[in-house]
Amino acid sequence: MKKSAEAVLSSHGLRKTGIRMKIIDRLQESEFAMSQPDLEQEFQKEADRVTIYRTLYSLEEKGVIHRIIDLTGVSRYAICEDSCDSQHHADEHLHFHCLNCGNVYCLQVPALPSYSLPRGYKIESTRLSAEGTCASCSQS
C-alpha cells in the first residue's frame, strides 16, 4: 500500500536524508494534516526548525505532500495522491476542518462541482472545504 519513504524520495528526485524520511513516515501514518509547529515539536531532537520548513517546502514542490491552510492561517501538510509530481498536484478532494480539535482531514468526495464564473476569470483549480465536527470529536 504505502511506499517506503526511501522509494518516495527517489521517485520524486529528492536526496535521501534522515529528517525527510522521518517526516514522510510521520505524515503517512497520520490521520490528518500536520503543521510545521506540530512536526517541530515531534522532531526537535532530529532537526532544526528551519530545516523542517525547508523539508516541507521541498516535499511540496516535488509533489510528495500538499499544503492546506487551516482556519487560523497556518499551513498544514498531508501526503499527496500517487499521481502528484512537481508538474502537477492532483489533490482535488475535500478538506474538513474540525472546529473542535482543529485537525484538518483529507476526505475523498465523488466529484468536485463545476460552475460558471463571470467573464474573464480563468480557473486553474477548485477547492472544496467544510467545517464542522470530525468523527473522532463527535463520538466522544
Add this chain to the structure above:
Amino acid sequence: MKKSAEAVLSSHGLRKTGIRMKIIDRLQESEFAMSQPDLEQEFQKEADRVTIYRTLYSLEEKGVIHRIIDLTGVSRYAICEDSCDSQHHADEHLHFHCLNCGNVYCLQVPALPSYSLPRGYKIESTRLSAEGTCASCSQS
C-alpha cells in the same frame, strides 16, 4: 443599493466611530477583499493599527463583514450579504484567489454543491474557492 456606513453600524448594534465608518465605506467600494495591512496603510493617519484589528473583529462578529483566509494565510475581509448578523453568516459564495495579483474576489455562484462524507463527520458549513487569473489580470 448600498446602505450608509452609519445605517450599517446602527442596524448591527455597533457604535458609530470614525474609523468604523471609513472602513465600511472602503470595503463597500472595493472590488475585492482587503486585509488589515491593506487598511493599515490607507488609514495610518486615522487610526492605530491595533484599532483596525479590533474594528475588523467587531465588524465580523456582528455580521457586517466576513473573513477569507488568502493563499498566504493572511485574513482578508469583505462586506457581507444583507442577511448576515451576529447569529449567522450567510456568505456561501465562491472566493476566487488570483494567482497573479493576489486579490480575493467574492463571486456569486448558482449553488454550493452537496456531497456525502464518511460516517461521523458533522458539517456546519461548506466553502468553495478557486484559484486562477482574475478578470482584471487576464485582460492586461
Add this chain to the structure above:
DNA sequence: ATGCAAAATGTTACTTAGTTGCATTTAATT
C-alpha cells in the same frame, strides 16, 4: 575507496501578522 560539487543543514537574525494589558478618551444614554 576517494574526491568533488551541489544540495542540505544549523545557526542566527529578521520580518510580519496578529494578540494582550493597561491607561486614556469618547459615544451614547440619562
Add this chain to the structure above:
DNA sequence: AATTAAATGCAACTAAGTAACATTTTGCAT
C-alpha cells in the same frame, strides 16, 4: 452636564515564516 460602558492608543509581546551564510552531507564521477 454627568455617567459609564465601549472604543482607542500605545507599548510590549507571540508565533509563523523567511533570509543569509558558514558548515556538513549526499550522490556521483573518478
